[in-house]
Amino acid sequence: MTDSEFDIIQHYFCASKRLPRKDVLLSVGDDCAITEHRENQRIAITTDTMVENTHFLPDIRPADLAYKAAATNLSDLAAMGAEPAWFSLALILPKIDHQWLTEFSHSFFDVLDHYNVDLIGGDTTKGDHLSITITAQGVVPKGKALCRHSAKAGDWIYVSGFLGDSAGGLSLLLQTKSAVTKFENADCQYLVKRHLRPTPRVLLGFELAVSSLANAAIDISDGFAADLGHILQRSQCSAVIDLEKLPISQSLINVFGKVQAEKFALSGGEDYELCFTVSELNRAKLERALTHIGVNYTCVGQLRPQRSYHKKTILFKRNGEQVELDCNLGFDHFKVG
Amino acid sequence: MTDSEFDIIQHYFCASKRLPRKDVLLSVGDDCAITEHRENQRIAITTDTMVENTHFLPDIRPADLAYKAAATNLSDLAAMGAEPAWFSLALILPKIDHQWLTEFSHSFFDVLDHYNVDLIGGDTTKGDHLSITITAQGVVPKGKALCRHSAKAGDWIYVSGFLGDSAGGLSLLLQTKSAVTKFENADCQYLVKRHLRPTPRVLLGFELAVSSLANAAIDISDGFAADLGHILQRSQCSAVIDLEKLPISQSLINVFGKVQAEKFALSGGEDYELCFTVSELNRAKLERALTHIGVNYTCVGQLRPQRSYHKKTILFKRNGEQVELDCNLGFDHFKVG
Known part of the structure; x- marks a missing residue:
């Protein structure tokens, strides 16, 4: 043509x-x-x-x-x-x-x-x-780009917004096999909107870069565990994640229940939130710097030295107790739920 | 995946x-x-x-x-x-x-x-x-890029290499409905190779730019007449083309005959030769500058002021006599011959 x-x-x-x-x-x-x-x-x-x-x-x-x-x-x-x-x-x-x-x-x-x-x-x-x-x-x-390979053991792990909403929205659409289904339930409407109209965290990323407060960052496109895994692999670290700290929206829990909501939060893709790591020294500065950005952010865990004796690079804890989860695999588009 | x-x-x-x-x-x-x-x-x-x-x-x-x-x-x-x-x-x-x-x-x-x-x-x-x-x-x-809009009436129109070989090669492949057909005839082999393995004129383009000798350039992907037409439109010029000067390979003539070879040269696409325009003042310098590039180039015509009273922007001549051709349309992939 x-x-x-x-x-x-x-x-x-x-x-x-x-x-x-x-x-x-x-x-x-x-x-x-x-x-x-x-x-x-x-x-x-x-x-x-x-x-x-x-x-x-x-x-x-x-x-x-x-x-x-x-x-x-x-x-x-x-x-x-x-x-x-x-x-x-x-x-x-x-x-x-x-x-x-x-x-x-x-x-x-x-x-x-x-x-x-x-x-x-x-x-x-x-x-x-x-x-x-x-x-x-x-x-x-110059010199300010946020990379995956520059996280340090001891860094705190942050995520912006809520996790899993997009996967919840996609799951609802897949049940109807249509991307234009209108849901009456407000929670469903919210989740579908988060799937179809995710917010790129442009201002947050720019602030993290120019302030030099974050050591590493990635956007959550393949699912939180998989994308954190990219930072861990490239930075040669492991991580401890506190499951009860994962930011999960009330809408996601209302529609799918707590167990499925947590699965979506860990391995559902396409949230397009940012995951970033911040040293202990920079935590207070970071929280001040982000007050005017207008995006929620949550500390969900901490980086540890690489554990070569253990094949899993992410250790999950719930209320201080270690739990076994199998969610280190990436999100597969259209195979959710 | x-x-x-x-x-x-x-x-x-x-x-x-x-x-x-x-x-x-x-x-x-x-x-x-x-x-x-x-x-x-x-x-x-x-x-x-x-x-x-x-x-x-x-x-x-x-x-x-x-x-x-x-x-x-x-x-x-x-x-x-x-x-x-x-x-x-x-x-x-x-x-x-x-x-x-x-x-x-x-x-x-x-x-x-x-x-x-x-x-x-x-x-x-x-x-x-x-x-x-x-x-x-x-x-x-800075300031050296070769654009389509900066040609001037009076510029001489040059093309590199031969025109139409790629369209000839494609025509041969389409007859066999296969891109891996082996032809025994050396002319056919040459044409197919020009279609599958065109040479991007990187060194020529770079030399034209840094020497500031060319006023405008375009690569011939849609066919010579169509691509020259883009220069004419953006530079608000018309052109006179001497058909007998079009660089046509002996292989193309051997396989397809003179009439079809000229059609391919004018409106066959994917030659990836350069068409460029050079002022009278820079002609001699250009020819000196290009001696070490190792690419043939041919002057095929000249730019004229825009002719608003005439809808055709390219006037074709053969041995000084005006001829009517209908080849101002672009090359349509896979509709050759």
């Missing part, structure tokens, strides 16, 4: 209402975009793909899909402490549906405009199944 | 034999890659998607596919005069085929290593049809 590709891009994807960013010297419409950057900036780059039937139900609203595709990439930038800047969008479309493209592009630019991001390029291609690949770029001050 | 995704990336896509680039501070394995850059550099960014049955035949060799996916993106960087630097790779795979992944990744890193490019991230996802999206980034000195 060479010609119509050009028309689609012109019509739908040159539509931001904002003034373009000053650091974008050339945007959509040439062989490449051209960007510039300040001396002490580093660039954070991430790529995420969402595929029909693997990452979203086929009947998902285009506005929800566009929001989530943008939000998941913003979340990766947030996990590095980067300020979002430039997106490239590759769309594979089974057909040209103008109503769909209108809703998708409006929602997409709503998110980009909110975070002051420019769409600087991409590709629109015909294919049998809908998929969306975004390469997102952000800027982070 | 969350877990196996991690395994695939670890096993196949952390495989460069080169030392990593010094400007990549953090590569595959965190939420984002982190890159740095020099004060006077600008970054060129492009995204291209290739989808099974739209851009390549299903039986294409994985090594050919990896080469071509990398080369098409390198070609976009070349068209801006950028030096290739960092690639992100998003793969949608219908199944995990280790033989396929081995061949694909080896070929992919062969190209990246040749051009000193680091793979800095990406995503591997399950989906019904194979597709490859690459976001490629390069660096270009």
Whole structure:
């Protein structure tokens, strides 16, 4: 669809209402975009793909899909402490549906405009199944990026927001086999909204990075235990987690009960909250620094030296007593509950 | 395939034999890659998607596919005069085929290593049809990028290499409905190779940019007439093309005859040669500057002021006489001949 590709891009994807960013010297419409950057900036780059039937139900609203595709990439930038800047969008479309493209592009630019991001390029291609690949770029001050490999034994483990809500929402949608089901129950509505419209913790990540108060961070996309596991592996640490401290919403407990809610909190994916580690020395400063961010955060455990004699890297405790849980595996999209 | 995704990336896509680039501070394995850059550099960014049955035949060799996916993106960087630097790779795979992944990744890193490019991230996802999206980034000195909008009336129009060979090769493969057909005829072998293994004109683009000798450039991916049309539209010019000057290989003429060979040269896509425009003042300097590049180049016409009274922006001449051709439309993948 060479010609119509050009028309689609012109019509739908040159539509931001904002003034373009000053650091974008050339945007959509040439062989490449051209960007510039300040001396002490580093660039954070991430790529995420969402595929029909693997990452979203086929009947998902285009506005929800566009929001989530943008939000998941913003979340990766947030996990590095980067300020979002430039997106490239590759769309594979089974057909040209103008109503769909209108809703998708409006929602997409709503998110980009909110975070002051420019769409600087991409590709629109015909294919049998809908998929969306975004390469997102952000800027982070030199030496400030939050990495997975720099956590230290003794660090306290924090998470933002609530855990498991998104997996709860997905589970409800999967029961109906539709992404557009309207639930009457307010708890269900909340959980579905957390699944379809997760909040990327951009401001939190940026504050953690520029304040230099966190040693490591990751966003919770595969489930808390799996993503914490990435920090542990890269930082050569183990962890103790206090299960009773996991931040679980009352809605999740109301709908699924305490046992299932805790399972979702530990291994349900797509919460897009941040997990970050903070030294004892920085705890008080951190709590002061985050007061104006407007995001809940909870200390759920502590890092320990790597335990080579024990294959499990996360030790779970409930009220001080060690408990055995099998939730170190990652979240598998669409195999929840 | 969350877990196996991690395994695939670890096993196949952390495989460069080169030392990593010094400007990549953090590569595959965190939420984002982190890159740095020099004060006077600008970054060129492009995204291209290739989808099974739209851009390549299903039986294409994985090594050919990896080469071509990398080369098409390198070609976009070349068209801006950028030096290739960092690639992100998003793969949608219908199944995990280790033989396929081995061949694909080896070929992919062969190209990246040749051009000193680091793979800095990406995503591997399950989906019904194979597709490859690459976001490629390069660096270009401040103020030197070759754009489509900066051509001037009076500029001479140059193209590198031969035109139409790739479309000829594709036409041969489509006749056999296979991308692995072995032809006995040497001309056919050459044409198929130009289709499967086009040469991105990276050094030529870089030389054109740093020497400031070209006013505008584009890579020929949609066909010469269509891509020249993009320069004309963005630069508000028209053009006169001398048909007898089009660089057409003897192989293309031998296999398809002169008439069809010229059609391929004008509107066949995927040559990945560069089309660039040069002022009268810079012609002699250009020809000197390009002697060491090792790429043929041909002057095929000249830019004229925009002709608002005439809807066609390209005037074709043969031996000085105007001729009517209908080849201003873009190349449609898989609808050749």
